[in-house]
Amino acid sequence: MSQGPRSGLAAVSSALLAMSRHLEVRDVLKTIVASARELLGAQYAALGVPDDHGGFAQFVVDGVSDAQWKAIGPLPRQHGILASMLREAKIERLADVRKDPRFEGWPSAHPDMSDFLGLPIRDGDEVIGALFLANKDCPKPEGGCGFTEDDADLLGILAQHAAIALTNARLYERSRELTIAEERSRLAHELHDAVSQKLFSLRLTAQAAAALVDRDPSRAKGELQQVAVLAAEAADELRAAVVELRPAALDEDGLVATLRTQIQVLDRAHTARVTFGSCGVRALPSAQEEALLRVAQEALHNALRHSGAERVDVTLARRGTAAVLRVADDGSGFDPKAIRRAGRHLGLVSMRDRAGGVGGTLTVDSAPGKGTTIELEVPGG
Numbered sequence: 001m002s003q004g005p006r007s008g009l010a011a012v013s014s015a016l017l018a019m020s021r022h023l024e025v026r027d028v029l030k031t032i033v034a035s036a037r038e039l040l041g042a043q044y045a046a047l048g049v050p051d052d053h054g055g056f057a058q059f060v061v062d063g064v065s066d067a068q069w070k071a072i073g074p075l076p077r078q079h080g081i082l083a084s085m086l087r088e089a090k091i092e093r094l095a096d097v098r099k100d101p102r103f104e105g106w107p108s109a110h111p112d113m114s115d116f117l118g119l120p121i122r123d124g125d126e127v128i129g130a131l132f133l134a135n136k137d138c139p140k141p142e143g144g145c146g147f148t149e150d151d152a153d154l155l156g157i158l159a160q161h162a163a164i165a166l167t168n169a170r171l172y173e174r175s176r177e178l179t180i181a182e183e184r185s186r187l188a189h190e191l192h193d194a195v196s197q198k199l200f201s202l203r204l205t206a207q208a209a210a211a212l213v214d215r216d217p218s219r220a221k222g223e224l225q226q227v228a229v230l231a232a233e234a235a236d237e238l239r240a241a242v243v244e245l246r247p248a249a250l251d252e253d254g255l256v257a258t259l260r261t262q263i264q265v266l267d268r269a270h271t272a273r274v275t276f277g278s279c280g281v282r283a284l285p286s287a288q289e290e291a292l293l294r295v296a297q298e299a300l301h302n303a304l305r306h307s308g309a310e311r312v313d314v315t316l317a318r319r320g321t322a323a324v325l326r327v328a329d330d331g332s333g334f335d336p337k338a339i340r341r342a343g344r345h346l347g348l349v350s351m352r353d354r355a356g357g358v359g360g361t362l363t364v365d366s367a368p369g370k371g372t373t374i375e376l377e378v379p380g381g
Contacts, residue, residue: 043135071109074379280318307331
């Protein structure tokens with residue numbers, strides 16, 4: 001076994017324990033990649049989880065700074081050596097990845113890599129990821145690969161445990177999603193019942209007011225005031241339903257149609273003007289569409305509930321190879337630094353987590369009295 005910075009049984013044990021501590025899929029991926037790079041003394045490491053559209057649902061790197069990663073551009077596609085690992089499910093150990101006939105080049109900002117060690121992560125017969133390392137930190141044999149057969153064996157052991165950890169994390173997230181779905185279903189029924197009761201009361205009160213208009217105008221006025229109160233309460237509950245519950249139409253109609261429908265409803269339900277426009281956005285992987293929808297919902301919730309905005313404009317557009325969501329309001333705005341110091345986040349932490357989970361970037365531009373603009377950019381638009 002190669003002598004890396006932390007070789008031996010203790011280092012392997014530490015890596016496996018670190019993987020088992022995490023339940024969030026992205027945290028597991030980060031731990032796997034960091035552990036593999038440290039154990040085998042590589043300059044770079046990465047792990048990609050394939051999607052069903054020829055790309056990667058998630059792609060995590062270690063050894064590359066945030067600035068470098070942003071400059072590289074959108075997530076890679078399933079091509080070249082990565083595609084070979086996913087398709088043929090075998091270990092790849094190369095003296096110089098650039099000289100391999102399957103090599104198809106890198107973006108201009110991509111770091112230069114030479115020796116390469118990669119292998120698939122398998123759950124039974126299913127390939128659920130590809131893990132690879134580059135640039136072994138050691139003297140290279142003439143014309144040979146810095147990564148040894150022992151390195152490949154060690155990475156194989158790590159990949160087996162990574163498959164277990166990743167599968168467990170997925171099961172945990174699926175269980176949590178089912179719990180959330182059940183809770184939302186319950187909430188939807190409660191909202192439906194509550195709104196139905198309000199509307200029934202509103203109808204009876206309106207009928208009473210109509211009957212009293214001629215013979216007792218004073219009492220009729222009181223009944224009409226109650227109508228206004230009931231209508232406001234019903235509207236509040238309907239707004240909560242629109243913002244909090246994910247519509248089933250996302251999978252059927254796609255992101256653009258779902259956003260347009262939601263925003264039309266919000267525009268009718270609120271006094272603020274809410275608009276939506278889209279341009280050139282193609283269908284995205286489901287994880288990215290859900291992230292864009294969730295961030296849009298959170299940003300709209302903040303704008304309509306807290307900012308006092310008179311206008312909220314939502315746009316979804318293509319920018320190069322990326323999709324960009326922009327939610328801008330003319331409300332009261334806020335100081336993002338002051339919000340963080342006060343321990344209040346207005347959903348910003350959740351939005352950043354969703355952005356990071358799909359390899360996206362979230363930016364928040366706001367100041368007191370200047371409104372707020374939230375922008376989420378995800379690859380693949």
